[in-house]
Amino acid sequence: MPTDIAPASPWSSRAKETLGQNGALGALVVLGIAMAILSPVFLTPQNLTNVGTQAAVVAILAFGQTFVIVSAGIDLSVGSVAALSAIVTGYGASNLGLPAWIAILLGLATGLAAGVVNGILISYGRLPAFIATMAMLSVARGLALVLSNGIPVKVPAEVAFFGSTLGGWLPVPLVIMVVLGVLAAFILNRTYVGRCMYAIGGNEEAARLSGINVGRQKLIIYGLSATFAAVAGLVLAGRLASGQPQAAAGYELDAIAAVVIGGASLAGGTGRAFGTFVGALVLAVIRNGLNLLNVSSFWQQVVIGIVIALAVLTDTLRRKSK
Amino acid sequence: MSQAPPLLQVEGLVKRFPGVVALGGVSFDLVPGEVHVLLGENGAGKSTLIKCLAGVHQSDEGTIMVDGKPVVLHGTADAERLGIATIHQEFNLVTQLSVAENVLLGRQPRSAGIIKPSEMNRVAAQAMAKVGLTIDPRTPVSSLGVARQQLVEIAKALSLDARILIMDEPTAALTDDEVDRLLALMEELRSRGVAMVFISHHLDEIRRIGDRVTVLRDGKSISTVPASTPTHELVRLMVGRSIDAQYPRARGEVGDVLLSVEALTAKGRFEDINLEVRAGEVVGLAGLVGAGRTEVLRAIFGADAFDTGTVTVKGKPSRRRGIARGIEQGLGLVPEDRKHQGLVLGASVADNMGLVLLRDATRAGVVNLGRLAELARRGVESLRIRTPNTKALVKNLSGGNQQKVVMGKWLLADPTVLLLDEPTRGVDVGAKVEIYNLINDMTSAGRGVLMASSDLPEVIGICDRILVMAQGRIVGELSHEEATQATVMALAVQEMESTRAH
Numbered sequence: 001m002p003t004d005i006a007p008a009s010p011w012s013s014r015a016k017e018t019l020g021q022n023g024a025l026g027a028l029v030v031l032g033i034a035m036a037i038l039s040p041v042f043l044t045p046q047n048l049t050n051v052g053t054q055a056a057v058v059a060i061l062a063f064g065q066t067f068v069i070v071s072a073g074i075d076l077s078v079g080s081v082a083a084l085s086a087i088v089t090g091y092g093a094s095n096l097g098l099p100a101w102i103a104i105l106l107g108l109a110t111g112l113a114a115g116v117v118n119g120i121l122i123s124y125g126r127l128p129a130f131i132a133t134m135a136m137l138s139v140a141r142g143l144a145l146v147l148s149n150g151i152p153v154k155v156p157a158e159v160a161f162f163g164s165t166l167g168g169w170l171p172v173p174l175v176i177m178v179v180l181g182v183l184a185a186f187i188l189n190r191t192y193v194g195r196c197m198y199a200i201g202g203n204e205e206a207a208r209l210s211g212i213n214v215g216r217q218k219l220i221i222y223g224l225s226a227t228f229a230a231v232a233g234l235v236l237a238g239r240l241a242s243g244q245p246q247a248a249a250g251y252e253l254d255a256i257a258a259v260v261i262g263g264a265s266l267a268g269g270t271g272r273a274f275g276t277f278v279g280a281l282v283l284a285v286i287r288n289g290l291n292l293l294n295v296s297s298f299w300q301q302v303v304i305g306i307v308i309a310l311a312v313l314t315d316t317l318r319r320k321s322k
Numbered sequence: 323m324s325q326a327p328p329l330l331q332v333e334g335l336v337k338r339f340p341g342v343v344a345l346g347g348v349s350f351d352l353v354p355g356e357v358h359v360l361l362g363e364n365g366a367g368k369s370t371l372i373k374c375l376a377g378v379h380q381s382d383e384g385t386i387m388v389d390g391k392p393v394v395l396h397g398t399a400d401a402e403r404l405g406i407a408t409i410h411q412e413f414n415l416v417t418q419l420s421v422a423e424n425v426l427l428g429r430q431p432r433s434a435g436i437i438k439p440s441e442m443n444r445v446a447a448q449a450m451a452k453v454g455l456t457i458d459p460r461t462p463v464s465s466l467g468v469a470r471q472q473l474v475e476i477a478k479a480l481s482l483d484a485r486i487l488i489m490d491e492p493t494a495a496l497t498d499d500e501v502d503r504l505l506a507l508m509e510e511l512r513s514r515g516v517a518m519v520f521i522s523h524h525l526d527e528i529r530r531i532g533d534r535v536t537v538l539r540d541g542k543s544i545s546t547v548p549a550s551t552p553t554h555e556l557v558r559l560m561v562g563r564s565i566d567a568q569y570p571r572a573r574g575e576v577g578d579v580l581l582s583v584e585a586l587t588a589k590g591r592f593e594d595i596n597l598e599v600r601a602g603e604v605v606g607l608a609g610l611v612g613a614g615r616t617e618v619l620r621a622i623f624g625a626d627a628f629d630t631g632t633v634t635v636k637g638k639p640s641r642r643r644g645i646a647r648g649i650e651q652g653l654g655l656v657p658e659d660r661k662h663q664g665l666v667l668g669a670s671v672a673d674n675m676g677l678v679l680l681r682d683a684t685r686a687g688v689v690n691l692g693r694l695a696e697l698a699r700r701g702v703e704s705l706r707i708r709t710p711n712t713k714a715l716v717k718n719l720s721g722g723n724q725q726k727v728v729m730g731k732w733l734l735a736d737p738t739v740l741l742l743d744e745p746t747r748g749v750d751v752g753a754k755v756e757i758y759n760l761i762n763d764m765t766s767a768g769r770g771v772l773m774a775s776s777d778l779p780e781v782i783g784i785c786d787r788i789l790v791m792a793q794g795r796i797v798g799e800l801s802h803e804e805a806t807q808a809t810v811m812a813l814a815v816q817e818m819e820s821t822r823a824h
Contacts, residue, residue, distance in 0.1 A: 189691075190688055190689055190691065191684075191687050191688055191689060192680060192681065192684040192687055192688075192689055193687070194689075195673070195676075195680055195689055196680070198666070198669060198673065199666050199669070199673070199677060199680075202666030202667065202668050202669050203662070203663075203665065203666040203667065205662060205663050206662075206663055206664055206665055206666050206677070207666070207677070208625075208645065209625060209645065209655060209657055209663055209664070210677040210678050210680075210731065211645050211646055211649045211677075211678055211681065212677070212680070212681075213646060269666065269668045269669065270668065
């Protein structure tokens, strides 16, 4: 994952700097060491790729969510949009008989459209992002149920590829996560819309008075978030080998948690793709670790809640002491 | 006055932040019934000092004594208990709640957790009477203007039995009339024995209300002098050198018309505005607060819509308005409120300086960050912005340097006409002169400047032509030679009276 740190400094001090800047990375290292001690299975290549695969869907959703949170917004609809995109792809291929790649494009376009509608409601309808995307959460989930009649939809083999493994060891979800992570970092750091995210999140009025078309940029930002969600939906459908209308329910909260654990502020203006990546890994390592240790899934929820609170708490305390 | 034992005594106060010594040894004392002025440039340490006194920051060295006893202020509650109340520049009011609830916030009279509204309103009304606030205590604070909100803050402080009132630039956002009223109130409080620490950049106010002045420079207290000390001496103490000219305007040849505004009207805000700005010219918009200066500047720039009229830049009229169009035409706006409208405070100097040129530096959606960084470096150098580097966060710069960053992001875009709204508000004397020199640089390069300012000496000292506004109209024009405080004010007020007579 690219970071912004100058390449001139030696690796060790760079590593220290990165660790110091990102409390989540420290937490991930500590968690990794603890798990390695507690469970002999944890460090096996098979389990590690397993963690990566489990992290992938949430990480992809969270990369999109990072764009929105950096611009001081919130997108609650990503889980529903992910499900709807997968259903549309499956429906297009199975019920309409479209070629697989057109069905996939249709699924991605559905995501983009949902995001653009979010953006229109927020920019031009002046709805708070929380309300607009909460409405979309309901609408997209409902449409997914309507289209699928509430039962899983068959997806073409090309979609199943998204959930498969390359060369017998490299999971495709992992590859897609890394590629989209690099893409998200590039968008945030190097593109016009990315720099606008920081400016709008930092001070929307100053951004507007500097000539940034805030409304148009928000359309793009929510469109990007929902498109990332659509990809996540296809990856999930690939792993499940079908489009499930109830898939990814509640994942929006995991995505927001990953972004926040990664060091972004819900007040906007800060956040990095690498932090989000680490945040998603932290969540996946905890889930995986607790499974390995045979902790009940009921308790897992408790632990994850505590970790989210702790991560943000340590971050706040560290910033205060600076 | 010096016979009375000091109510508050500060000795050798030191406060360090990582990488910066904000206070490097400050000493002063405050006696009952005194208005003690803290004077210094932005970044001299005034804000840090009052935050130490208010218990917001804890000092690293030095002592604070109240009634001759050393105290340690762990938090604002400690300061309040000792009778120290602070009125910060940004008010601490819950604007949705009523005046009474704000005055007694957290201390509302209640029994078993249920508030007794009639008693609350009665107690609050008593506190409000002390500051001459004779409105219904049930009025929501959001419906009050800045001046009255400030009175609510003072009433709240007095109801806490404050013996020491610290006021950070209380007059910055007030009109002249409101300033007069505030100073009268301060005089009354002084006669009742309340001691006040007063921060202001306006030397005339200091002379009117102050007893003693402690000058701060670079985090140290330089000296404490009587408030009657001559201006040039105060300025010398403050900046460590004398400023030859407060308003160094370099007038040159005036060229072609760059900006022409015709019959610009927005119902309810301004009407029939006609003006021209020529190359090499600084045109001033003077008038009372609320006369419509800011509204006119924003409409010309494209930030707000208007009903009728045209804005022509370099002979090209434009029907379509909007900020992007204004910038394309060659306009730039330095807005009046730099924190809320001018800067992304949590972003770096480079990010802020590059904001206007972001679009220009983008090819196929990808920003040329190297070019922006280079431009920011050059801007910081040529504007002499005091910052460790271009990656420093803007919120850590002093007010004057922040304002230079806002100017800088526009100067990098080289606008044909730059619109300035209160360009030196809350900026210290030294940085003001540097900003005036930037204006000189622009006009000598054949650009034009249209500037609105409430600071009359500044308008008279810097502008080549002054348009006076009242009630949304331009009521008169004065050349640089004709303009005095008296002639400008006569125009600004005269129209108000004639409309009142209707």
